[in-house]
Each structure stands twice: as structure tokens, then as C-alpha cells.
Amino acid sequence: MGLFGFGTRNKAIGGVTYPSSGVLDNGVIWQHKTHPRRTKLALVIMPSGDVEIRTPVGVTSQQAEAFLTEHSTWAKQKSATVARHHADDQIRFFSETVALRVGRGPTHYSSGVITSPDEAHLARFLRSELSSMIAQRWDVWLPIIETWDVPQPTWTLRKMRSRWGSCSADGRIRFSTMLVHQAIEQIDYVIVHELCHLKEMNHSPAYWRLVESMMPDWRQRRARLAGR
DSSP states (O other): OOTOOOSSSSSTTTTTEEESEETTTSSHHHHHHHEETSSSOEEETTTOOOOOEEEEEOOHHHHHHHHHHEEEEEHHHHHHHHHHHHTTTTETTTTTTEEEEEEEESEETTTTEEEEEHEEEEEHHHHHHHHHHHHHHHHHHHGGGSSOOOOOOEEEOOSSSOOOOOEEETTTEEEEGGGSSSSSHHHHHHHHHHHHHHTTTSSSSSHHHHHHHTTOOOOOHHHHHTTT
16 A cells, blocks of 8 residues: 555555555645656646656666655645645635635535635636626516517626626627626626617616616616626
8 A cells, every 4th residue: 555545556566555646635636647758757746736746667666655755844835835825815705705725526505615626617607607797687687678579588608807797789798707606686686787689779867767667776786787
């Protein structure tokens, strides 16, 4: 098994089986990875806190584990530092402040914590959650246009930092992915705001009267959306 726990993948070397991955005695996972261009052995601490033993081709898993043994104190201390750093990360998730944790497996949310392996997976998770939320709220508000002579609208998500939404004359509505950080009340306001543009493609007094007829407290919702 080796000093650092169980092996999850094994390589036979001289009739003896050595692990190419395992677990340190403090629970940190390590892996041995080779690369044809590498000339030296190195330990790399991943964002998750896991340790990669990166070596040139030809270095055995036995040798890689021995290298990790030699530097195990540093590896465990550095891994703990990375874990503490990520423990302080937070994000607003539909207006709730939640903690971010780096962890293996699919990105998921539970008990005030979002656990994700990296930023790319986190971004896809947030986009998916926002898409589901808007789909639900869209079904709630879409009936307001039933009596209007306007195109049947469609919606998509788009990365927009300067605006919360947009509406084109042919009924295409875009919502900013940044809405994932807002409360449902503010998301509702943006949906109503854009749906009303189907009838009034401007911000005239007639447009705002239409918004108010659909959502009397739109001013308060818009103020909260602006952080006021």
C-alpha cells in the first residue's frame, strides 16, 4: 500500500505493485503524472488541495512516491493553506451569500455551500441554475402579453455586464448571466421590464405606465437591483 494510504491505480514494477495515486495520512489525495517534456520531479498543489507528483517519462511510481515522502511535510502544509484560502471564498447565489469550496465531482449546492472542481464548472453550474430559474419565472409572467399584438418572444442568456436584459423588435429577449446573483424579485422585474418592451420599444412615459400596471412596485425592485 505504501506510506500514504491506498492506491487507486497501480503499476507493476519489478514484480511489485506500486500505486500511481493514493491518499496522504491527512486525507489529501495525490497522483503521479508524467510528461514527455518534463526534466525534473516536482510537487504541484492543485486548487482542490490535491497533490500532483509531476515527473519525466520513465520515473516509476515507486520513485515518485519516494519523492513525495521526502517532501510530505511541505505538501501537507501547502495543501492546507490552499484549502483555507478557498474556504474564505464567497458568492451571491440568488441574493444569498454562500461559501465556495473546491471539491471533486459535479458542481453542487448544499447547506449554504457550492462545491465545484474549478471555475469553468462553477460558471456552467451557475448558468444552468439561472436558466432553470428564469424558465420558471418566465412561465409566471408571460401571460401578461396575451392580449398584446406583439411577436411571441423567446429568451436566451448572455454575458452582459452593462445591462440586465435586452429586447429586440422581433421578440428576442436576452438576460444577463449576472442575474444569478440577484433575488427572485429583481429577476421578475427584469423579465417584466423586457416583456413590456415588446409593446413599447422605448422608455417613454407610456412604457413606464405599462410597467407600473403590471408591477406596481417596480421602482423598489429596480432600486434594489441597482444596489440602492
